[in-house]
Amino acid sequence: MGKHVLTPELTVLVAERFKALGEAARLQILDALRRRELTVSEIIEATGLGQANVSKHLQLLHSLGFVSRRKDGLYVYYSIGDKDVFQLCDIMCGRLEAETKARRKLLAG
Amino acid sequence: MGKHVLTPELTVLVAERFKALGEAARLQILDALRRRELTVSEIIEATGLGQANVSKHLQLLHSLGFVSRRKDGLYVYYSIGDKDVFQLCDIMCGRLEAETKARRKLLAG
DNA sequence: CAACCATATTACCAGATGGTGATTCAATCT
DNA sequence: AGATTGAATCACCATCTGGTAATATGGTTG
Secondary structure (H helix, E strand, O other): OOOOOOOHHHHHHHHHHHHHHOOHHHHHHHHHOOOOOEEHHHHHHHHOOOHHHHHHHHHHHHHOOOEEEEEEOOEEEEEEOOOHHHHHHHHHHHHHHHHHHHHHHHHHO | OOOOOOOHHHHHHHHHHHHHHOOHHHHHHHHHOOOOOEEHHHHHHHHOOOHHHHHHHHHHHHHOOOEEEEEEOOEEEEEEOOOHHHHHHHHHHHHHHHHHHHHHHHHHO
């Protein structure tokens, strides 16, 4: 912990990346890609989001390195570009779990 | 990895928390609290942000459990409520480091 | 080449968000 | 009680952002 010093410039870059994960739609997309790479159409189907919307989210995720792209004929395949994402989500989920437990304990006690 | 299943509801909660970290001003505040608890005035001085602004950010960070509060007389002391935050930042910084290295390598090669 | 398909891009709107000045609230001090 | 101080809240504005319909782009197929 504390391995990295948060200079102002670095802070902006880190915030930019957290912000990208701070949108349920984008987390849905990343989660959909957890098992295997998918085409845009498959992502649309898996998430229920609109086409233009998915495309926009994918551009952002790709520009930040969260997903990779591979074009094959008519299709574009997207895949997870950084497995750390799920580690980040797991830490957040762990926090939520702890929160929920604490709340339950409070209500019970 | 994959310890947690991302249900739609959980996704929203996780996104909400990432979004809170997706703002440079809030990361600045958390970073300022890294060494020790601070009063609001000290946070204002450390970050250079406006008073109302800091207060608003602190409300959000507190509502999500990222910071704790303790009132003592006229002052309100804030401190880190969850050390995991820095672990999350470190992972993000690690990603950025890897990105930068890859970009350098690309330019050099 | 024309029709077609998957994806990207554009234009646009509604709602959310960060920043700020003014005001209020709460606690302390004279 | 009145003045003072630190912090929270309110009101407001400018900007950003997600969603969507329409259009454009690039590739494929008949």
